[in-house]
Amino acid sequence: MLNDVRYFGVIVALLVAIILFIHANDDSAINVISTDPYKLIYPAYFGNRITIPEDNPTTRQGVYLGRMLFYETKLSSTNKISCATCHQQKFAFSDNHPFSTGVGKNSTSRNSMSLANLLWVRSFFWDGRTKSLEEQVTVPLTHPDEMGESLENVAHKLQRMKEYPPLFKATFGTKKITGDRIVKALSQFERTLISSNAPYDKYLRGDYRPTKEELHGLELFMTNPVPRDGIRGGNCGFCHGTPKLLMELFHNNGLDTVPKDIGREKLTGLPADRGRFRVATLRNIAVTSPYMHDGRFNTLEEVLDHYNEHIQQSPSLSQFLQNKSNEPGGKRLRLTTKEKEDIILFLKMLTDSTFLTTPAFADPHITASNDHLKTINDHHE
Amino acid sequence: MNNFLPGDRSKFFLSGLLFAIINLSSFWLTAQVLQKPSVRVDGEVRTCLILYADDLLKMKRTDLMFKDFSGLEYRYSGVALTDILKQAGVSTTKLQGEDLAKYLLAKSADGSEIVISFAELDPNLTDQTIILADQMNGKPLAPGTGPFRIVAPKDKERTRWIWEVNGLTVRYARE
Numbered sequence: 001m002l003n004d005v006r007y008f009g010v011i012v013a014l015l016v017a018i019i020l021f022i023h024a025n026d027d028s029a030i031n032v033i034s035t036d037p038y039k040l041i042y043p044a045y046f047g048n049r050i051t052i053p054e055d056n057p058t059t060r061q062g063v064y065l066g067r068m069l070f071y072e073t074k075l076s077s078t079n080k081i082s083c084a085t086c087h088q089q090k091f092a093f094s095d096n097h098p099f100s101t102g103v104g105k106n107s108t109s110r111n112s113m114s115l116a117n118l119l120w121v122r123s124f125f126w127d128g129r130t131k132s133l134e135e136q137v138t139v140p141l142t143h144p145d146e147m148g149e150s151l152e153n154v155a156h157k158l159q160r161m162k163e164y165p166p167l168f169k170a171t172f173g174t175k176k177i178t179g180d181r182i183v184k185a186l187s188q189f190e191r192t193l194i195s196s197n198a199p200y201d202k203y204l205r206g207d208y209r210p211t212k213e214e215l216h217g218l219e220l221f222m223t224n225p226v227p228r229d230g231i232r233g234g235n236c237g238f239c240h241g242t243p244k245l246l247m248e249l250f251h252n253n254g255l256d257t258v259p260k261d262i263g264r265e266k267l268t269g270l271p272a273d274r275g276r277f278r279v280a281t282l283r284n285i286a287v288t289s290p291y292m293h294d295g296r297f298n299t300l301e302e303v304l305d306h307y308n309e310h311i312q313q314s315p316s317l318s319q320f321l322q323n324k325s326n327e328p329g330g331k332r333l334r335l336t337t338k339e340k341e342d343i344i345l346f347l348k349m350l351t352d353s354t355f356l357t358t359p360a361f362a363d364p365h366i367t368a369s370n371d372h373l374k375t376i377n378d379h380h381e
Numbered sequence: 382m383n384n385f386l387p388g389d390r391s392k393f394f395l396s397g398l399l400f401a402i403i404n405l406s407s408f409w410l411t412a413q414v415l416q417k418p419s420v421r422v423d424g425e426v427r428t429c430l431i432l433y434a435d436d437l438l439k440m441k442r443t444d445l446m447f448k449d450f451s452g453l454e455y456r457y458s459g460v461a462l463t464d465i466l467k468q469a470g471v472s473t474t475k476l477q478g479e480d481l482a483k484y485l486l487a488k489s490a491d492g493s494e495i496v497i498s499f500a501e502l503d504p505n506l507t508d509q510t511i512i513l514a515d516q517m518n519g520k521p522l523a524p525g526t527g528p529f530r531i532v533a534p535k536d537k538e539r540t541r542w543i544w545e546v547n548g549l550t551v552r553y554a555r556e
Contacts, residue, residue: 128492249492269416272490272524272545279492318491319525319544 035059035171040119042194045204045243050119053132056184058191061171064364066189068167069182071363074157076147078103083140083147083186086112089361092284092352093193098295102146109145109261111295116195116283116355122248126277126293127264133187141183151179158182193361195283198352204243210349217346220339225326234335234343235324236307245282245350251318252276254311255292263293265316274316284355286348300347304340308333418490418528420513424550425483427470434515434528440464443512445534457532459514462549463502471551473502479553487531488548495531495541509535513546 038058040050052058069075070083086100086108087093093115099107110126123129124136140146141154155177158164165175172181200218202208210218222241223233239249250264252275259275267273277293291297297306309332311321326334335343355361422430443461448454462485463473472480476499483499500506514532515522522528522544529546536542 247492248494251491268490270418270490272418276491315524317525322525 035061038063038188038192040192040194042119043196043201043205043243046117046120046196047244051122051132052119052191053134056134056187058188059171061167062185062188063192064189065164065167065171066185066187067361067364068163069186070189071365072158074161075141075149075154075182076103077149077153079157081147084363086140086146087115090287090356092116092195092288092356093361094288096289098290100146102140102143103148104145106145110293111290113278114281114284114288115190115193116281117244117246118193119191120244120246127267128248128250128278129267133190134183137183137186137190138179151182154182155179193355195352195355197354198283198350200245200346200349201243201352203349211345213342213345214349216339217342217344218349220335220343221346225324225333227326227328227330232326232335232339234307234339235320235333236343238320239279239318240282247279249279250276251279251320252314252316253279253292253307254313254317254321255294255296255306257312257314259314261294272316275314276316282347282350284351286351287356300344301340304335304343308335308340418545418547420529420546420549422465422469422549422551424486424552425471426466426551428468430465430469432465434521437513437515437529440468443510445510445512445514445532447534456518457512457514457530458516458519459512459529459532462497462511462513463504465513465549466502466551469551473499475505476500476503482554484552484554486548486550486552487543487546488550489543490545490547493543495543497531497533497541501533507535509533513549 036059038060040058056062070087073079073082075082081103084093086095086102088095091114095112097107098111099109100112101107113126118124118133121133123131124133125139130136130139138151142148142150159175159177164177168177168181168185169175171185199208199210203210220232220234220236222237223231224235224238225231225233239247239251241247250273252259252263256275262274264273264276265271285291286300289298289300291300291303297303307321311317311332323331325332417433420430420432422432437460440460441464442458443464444456444458446454446456466473466485476483481500485497485499485502486494487497488494497511501509502511504510511531511533514530515528517523522530526544530544531542531546533541
């Protein structure tokens with residue numbers, strides 16, 4: 001009996017020693033790693049109001065890992081869907097469906113958003129419910145109608161794959177894969193998705209000469225109509241203006257008198273927020289159809305017709321869409337067909353073919369050679 | 382401090398029930414209050430404030446008179462930003478030194494933001510009083526343009542007169 005107890009004691013002591021040994025070598029230890037900062041390049045006119053959390057600086061290693069993960073189907077519960085399924089580069093990182101299908105039976109409740117220039121976004125989703133990209137990333141990964149997988153499971157799956165542990169080591173100092181690290185790397189990659197090389201940017205830099213129609217469209221886009229002074233305008237710039245064509249605004253844009261999806265009201269409980277959604281970026285708008293939070297419009301022509309002729313009144317309709325007209329005392333915008341066409345020509349100036357095709361944002365699982373991985377590993381072994 | 386004797390279960394039960402009721406009712410009250418528009422005053426202040434319509438009515442009131450195109454007078458009333466900031470423990474008078482690098486960021490529920498530099502609030506530097514208005518001609522502001530609106534009387538255009546104000550944040554300018 002006494003022997004048994006001693007034997008047991010020795011085993012316990014050994015186990016403790018083993019556990020201590022593992023912990024001494026595991027990832028909770030502080031590691032000083034050398035990572036190379038990723039240089040985020042953007043035009044000065046975009047402004048420096050960007051957000052990069054202090055605990056997740058953008059590094060070359062992190063961005064590459066994030067890109068691998070963005071295209072990794074193991075992130076979903078069925079191992080069939082990656083972020084890129086609903087955020088395809090050729091569609092400016094959106095898809096071409098009103099709603100997207102994930103791993104579940106139900107499709108998503110809102111249209112997949114384009115991921116461009118997120119560096120300047122301060123609250124994410126159609127309703128602005130999260131304040132950081134890191135918080136945002138977690139939602140589609142775990143949502144049952146999207147990728148439907150827990151971060152723990154994803155970490156577990158990736159830990160057993162050959163290519164990931166070294167990439168995590170290069171980025172975070174150890175091979176340990178955690179949900180937090182996955183989210184951080186994905187966010188780093190998404191911060192690099194900068195679209196600033198459209199013909200409109202080239203025009204702003206003096207490298208592109210727009211046609212007469214494009215210039216007319218631009219002028220109408222940026223102008224508010226004042227019929228008594230003979231000023232015609234499309235009234236778009238107030239919400240979509242600035243050279244970034246992106247402002248952090250939320251408006252009810254008159255889609256419905258009684259909205260099926262109450263938008264931001266769900267978040268704030270304020271009736272004034274009923275049917276209010278993010279004012280979407282217009283960068284690459286010609287390739288991100290269908291449009292609106294529910295993807296109800298298939299073409300830019302339909303969108304222009306909506307703003308021109310079909311704004312629906314409701315108590316929370318944006319003040320900026322009320323009684324704006326090119327006719328004195330008019331209730332509708334009343335642009336001519338030609339004016340609408342020219343505005344669309346301007347919108348097409350926002351298609352950034354570099355953004356849509358650059359290999360830097362493309363699926364690295366196709367292009368990555370073992371050599372590339374080896375370079376990264378060698379650098380940090 | 383524990384006032385209960387061991388074994389006195391009915392007291393435990395009653396206190397538990399009372400605790401639950403208080404918690405539930407406070408949750409209910411919070412849920413109710415959250416659905417009323419409010420203005421949060423925060424940033425580099427001594428005391429963060431959350432002001433509801435009733436709170437503004439109890440503070441020192443400031444009226445501003447305007448004339449419309451036809452010459453008809455109308456009145457905006459509310460609380461001077463200087464007085465709101467004073468309540469949050471921030472002085473905007475006799476500014477000196479680094480206080481001249483401070484600004485107020487006013488935010489609207491639609492996401493709009495505007496900057497008012499502290500120098501625009503100091504009565505020693507300016508002769509305008511910028512207010513957070515909650516009434517026009519003695520009545521609450523119309524839906525969509527209220528319930529709280531920045532009124533900066535000397536601005537030539539009213540682009541800074543944002544409505545649905547829900548936040549006032551004090552910051553130092555940084556490069």
